[in-house]
Every structure is written in structure tokens, then in C-alpha cells.
Amino acid sequence: MTLITDALDRIARQVSLDTPSTWLGATDDEYVEIRDDFLDETVGDILDRIDVPAPMAAQATLFGTSDSYTLPSSFRRLQRDEFAVYETSTVRRRLYPITSDGMWTHLTTIGSTGGDRYYKIEGDTIYLYRVPSSSISVVVSYITNNWMKNAAGTAGSAFTTDTDELLMPRTLVETGVIWRWRERKGLPFEGKLAEYESKLARFSNDTRGRRSIDMAPSQSGRAPWDIPVPDFIPTS
Numbered sequence: 001m002t003l004i005t006d007a008l009d010r011i012a013r014q015v016s017l018d019t020p021s022t023w024l025g026a027t028d029d030e031y032v033e034i035r036d037d038f039l040d041e042t043v044g045d046i047l048d049r050i051d052v053p054a055p056m057a058a059q060a061t062l063f064g065t066s067d068s069y070t071l072p073s074s075f076r077r078l079q080r081d082e083f084a085v086y087e088t089s090t091v092r093r094r095l096y097p098i099t100s101d102g103m104w105t106h107l108t109t110i111g112s113t114g115g116d117r118y119y120k121i122e123g124d125t126i127y128l129y130r131v132p133s134s135s136i137s138v139v140v141s142y143i144t145n146n147w148m149k150n151a152a153g154t155a156g157s158a159f160t161t162d163t164d165e166l167l168m169p170r171t172l173v174e175t176g177v178i179w180r181w182r183e184r185k186g187l188p189f190e191g192k193l194a195e196y197e198s199k200l201a202r203f204s205n206d207t208r209g210r211r212s213i214d215m216a217p218s219q220s221g222r223a224p225w226d227i228p229v230p231d232f233i234p235t236s
Helices: 004-014 029-049 101-110 170-184 190-208
Strands: 057-062 068-070 075-078 085-087 095-097 117-122 125-129 138-144
Touching: 004 029, 004 170, 029 075, 029 170, 029 190, 085 095, 101 117, 101 125, 170 190
Parallel strands: 095 117
Antiparallel strands: 057 138, 068 125, 075 138, 085 138, 117 125
């Protein structure tokens, strides 16, 4: 992993600034912009656009029979996955998102004749329609605000010591900060922006395994765990 201070030093050199004696104590506008504005905007953009791996991503398991739960304090957004919210039953029933206040009011007031379950997120609270039984839990897969870790390995969302490390690819973060700096200064930034988008797309592909080639793709569209019996069991 790369120290955040090392990445900031490289950024400073690439925009023709002297590196400060301390980044955390720097008060000049140029350094404050890089540290508090452009760095924060860059890591936030990455977290908002890509379903990054743990510890930037996490799962929360909701137990009990309540119809509402407070989400973890590190919750930023749900992962963009069909099974971002699902029940841990034998059928692995996914919950469907409701974003319309009117539809949610209709469901909770009038009800539904179908067997599907639904959820709605408002702020830091997730609401469940058709509360599961006490023997079934609901798993929520989400993206956190974490983008760094301290020397002890604890992930976090704030740069507080010189030994803090980046959890994201160094060159991606550096390029994102530099194009923002160049845009703010009225300098040509399109080349760096294109480089940033290219690195972002590559990072997204790597985290989702899209660069691998499957020479015998499944035609059924079923997940591996949905196959009823192993294919190596003889028929007779």
C-alpha cells in the first residue's frame, strides 16, 4: 500500500509545487485545496461510481422481526447488485427496491398479493415490507465511506496521521486529483481527465473480474449454486 503523504508528494511534484514539510499541518491554499478538496472529491467519486472490494465494501446482517433498521454509520450507498439486499433463506430471496413514496405507502397500507419482499432506504434507515420470520435474516451489501487505513490496519474515511495508507490504486487517485487541480487553475485538463476515466474503467473491470475470458459460458443463466446436484455424480 502507498502512504497518503507519498501520493500527495507525487501530486505536488506533478503540478510543480514544492512538497510541504507536513501535509496535515499545511495551511497554504494550494496544499489545503489538494488535501481537503481535490483528494476528497476524487475518493468520493470512486466510491460513488464503482463497487469496490472490502474493506471499502461491507455487508450487514439484520436479525429479528423489525420492519426497520438503522444502517451502519459507515454506510454510503448500496452495492449495484441485484442481490444487494436478500434473505438468507434456502431460496435466497432477493428484496426489491422501492423508490417511490406513493408505491411504498400503497404497499404498507393496502398490501400485496404476491410473494415478493421489498425494501426502501431513507437516510440511514432501511425499511422492510413483509417482515421475515425470526429464523431468517436479511443481508445488506453496501459501499462504505472508507478509502484509507491506519498503521494498525483499521479502515477509515479521514486522513489523520502521516502513516495512513491509501486503499485505492495510487495512480488512479493521483490522476483524479491532478485533473481537478488543472481544471481549477484554468489549465488544459482534458488529457488527465481522459487518463483518469481510463484508469477508473480498468479498476472497475479488475474488481468485477471482467477482464477474464470464459471459453465455455453457461447458457442457462443460472448461478452455480442453483444447480440441483453436482455434475460429477453418476446417473447409475
